[in-house]
Amino acid sequence: MSRSSTAWSNWAGNVTDDATVLRPRTPGEVAEQIRSAAGEGRRVRPVGSGHSFTAIAQADDLRLDLTGLSGIVSADRGSGRVRVLAGTPLRVLNTALDLLGLAMPNLGDIDAQTLAGATSTGTHGTGAGLAGLAAGIVGLRLVTVDGSERWVDESDPELFGAARVGLGALGVITEIELACLPAYRLRAVERPDSLDVVLPRIQEHFDAHRHFEMYWFPGTRRVQTKANDLVDDDVHEPLAPWRRRLDDELLSNTVFGAANRVLTKAPRAVLPFNAIAARALTERSYTAASHEVFVTPRTVRFVESEYAVPREAVGDVLADLVAWVERRREPISFPVEVRVAAADDMWLSTGYDRANAYVAVHQYHRGDHRAYFAAFEEIVAAHAGRPHWGKLHTLGAEQLARLYPRHGDFVALRDRLDPDRVLTNDYLDRVLGP
Numbered sequence: 001m002s003r004s005s006t007a008w009s010n011w012a013g014n015v016t017d018d019a020t021v022l023r024p025r026t027p028g029e030v031a032e033q034i035r036s037a038a039g040e041g042r043r044v045r046p047v048g049s050g051h052s053f054t055a056i057a058q059a060d061d062l063r064l065d066l067t068g069l070s071g072i073v074s075a076d077r078g079s080g081r082v083r084v085l086a087g088t089p090l091r092v093l094n095t096a097l098d099l100l101g102l103a104m105p106n107l108g109d110i111d112a113q114t115l116a117g118a119t120s121t122g123t124h125g126t127g128a129g130l131a132g133l134a135a136g137i138v139g140l141r142l143v144t145v146d147g148s149e150r151w152v153d154e155s156d157p158e159l160f161g162a163a164r165v166g167l168g169a170l171g172v173i174t175e176i177e178l179a180c181l182p183a184y185r186l187r188a189v190e191r192p193d194s195l196d197v198v199l200p201r202i203q204e205h206f207d208a209h210r211h212f213e214m215y216w217f218p219g220t221r222r223v224q225t226k227a228n229d230l231v232d233d234d235v236h237e238p239l240a241p242w243r244r245r246l247d248d249e250l251l252s253n254t255v256f257g258a259a260n261r262v263l264t265k266a267p268r269a270v271l272p273f274n275a276i277a278a279r280a281l282t283e284r285s286y287t288a289a290s291h292e293v294f295v296t297p298r299t300v301r302f303v304e305s306e307y308a309v310p311r312e313a314v315g316d317v318l319a320d321l322v323a324w325v326e327r328r329r330e331p332i333s334f335p336v337e338v339r340v341a342a343a344d345d346m347w348l349s350t351g352y353d354r355a356n357a358y359v360a361v362h363q364y365h366r367g368d369h370r371a372y373f374a375a376f377e378e379i380v381a382a383h384a385g386r387p388h389w390g391k392l393h394t395l396g397a398e399q400l401a402r403l404y405p406r407h408g409d410f411v412a413l414r415d416r417l418d419p420d421r422v423l424t425n426d427y428l429d430r431v432l433g434p
C-alpha cells in the first residue's frame, strides 16, 4: 500500500490540505485501505479531481485519491448500460462512450471531474426534462468503513435514494453503472440579447429546448443565451476552428484572464468592462457531438456559489440580484449563469421532489466574493434555495434539514453506516452534524 504526504489544493485554490495520501489501484485495495484505516482510528476522505469549491473533499488525516480507479469495466451497447470505475474523469468517459456509440444524457460545463466526484455532489447541466448526472446511475458499488462492499440499486430504495448523491459520507464508491443514450448530436445556438426581453419569457425558453441557459453580465442589461437541441446524425455544420479558438480560448480565457488580472487593481472599471465585453458578443450556431457542445475550457480561476430555487422563482431572484448590483456597484467580472433541471428522487439532490432553476454567481479567485455571495444567499433564502454541495455556501445542518426533506433520513443512515465518523471532515460535520 503506497502512502505519502503531499500538499493538495482544489481547482480554485481556496481549499488546501497536506494529508497523507493513499492511492488505491483496484476496488479491492480500496476496501483493504478503508478497513485498515478504520481499524487504526484514522479519518479518510475520498477525493476525485478536486473541482469542488467547498471544503467537501478536504482531508484532515488520510486522503483516498481515487483517480487511479479509471476506465470502463463493461458496456452493453444495446441497452446503453455501462459500468465505469468511480475515479474515471468525465473527459475520459465521454471519449470512451463516443467510441461505443453512446453518450451521457446530459453534462455540466466542464469534463475534468471524476464520475463519482461529480455525482456525489449532485453535479448537473441544464435541461428542463433532465435531472442531474447522478439520476443516470442505475447501480453503484459501495465500500463501507468495515471494508465490506455491496451493490446498491433500486432493490434497496433507502440506500439507493441516499448513496447516489452521497457527499462521500456513506462509503467509498468504486464502480458506477450508468444508463447511457445512443450517441447524439446537438445544434448550439448562442445569441446576445437583452435581459428585459429574455427574463420575462425564460420559462418558455426552458421548455422550448432540450437545453437552455442564460448568462447575465452584471452592471448591464445584456445577456447571452445558449440553446442546444437535437439534430440528425448527418447534420455537420461545425464551428470554424478559428472561431472556436477566438471565442472559447482567446476571448473566454486568454483575454478574459488578462482583463481580470488588470481589473483586480482597478475595481471601478469592472462593470464598465462588462458592458464592453457583453457588446462584443456575437451570435453563433454550430453542430457537434453532444459532449463537445456541453463542455467548454475554463482556464481563468474563480470561486462560485450556486443555488437551486423553484423554477418559477427565477425571475424574482434575478430581479433582486440585478437591483443589488445596481445599488452596490460591486466589481463582478463574471456573468451570472442561469440553468434549469427536472425533479428527481435522490435524497440530498438539489432536485429532490422539485423542478429547479439554478442561479450561479462567480468571482475571480483573486477578487473579494464575500459581500456579493452573502447578498446572493440572502436573496435565494427567500425562495427556499438549496445550495450545490460543491459550491460555496454558509448553511449548516439545521438550515439544510429544513430545505432537504430527507436530510434527517440521510443523517440516520450515516449514523448506521459510519458511526465512528471515519469518513467525515469539518465540512460534513457542518452540513450533516458531527
Ligand SMILES: Cc1cc2nc3c(=O)[nH]c(=O)nc-3n(C[C@H](O)[C@H](O)[C@H](O)COP(=O)(O)OP(=O)(O)OC[C@H]3O[C@@H](n4cnc5c(N)ncnc54)[C@H](O)[C@@H]3O)c2cc1C
Residues within 6 Å of the ligand: 011, 012, 045, 046, 047, 048, 049, 050, 051, 052, 053, 056, 057, 066, 086, 087, 107, 108, 109, 110, 112, 113, 114, 115, 116, 117, 118, 119, 120, 121, 122, 123, 124, 125, 167, 168, 169, 171, 172, 173, 174, 298, 388, 390, 391
Ligand atoms: C470550473 C468548474 C466548473 C464546474 N461546472 C459545474 C457544472 O456545470 N455543474 C455542476 O453542477 N457543478 C459544476 N462544478 C462543480 C463540480 O462538478 C463538483 O464540485 C464535483 O463534485 C467535482 O468533482 P471532483 O471529481 O473534482 O470531486 P471532488 O471535488 O474531489 O470531491 C467531491 C465529493 O465527492 C466525494 N467523492 C469523490 N470520489 C468519491 C468516491 N469514489 N466515492 C465516494 N465519494 C467520492 C468526495 O469525498 C467529495 O465529497 C464545476 C466546478 C468547477 C471547478
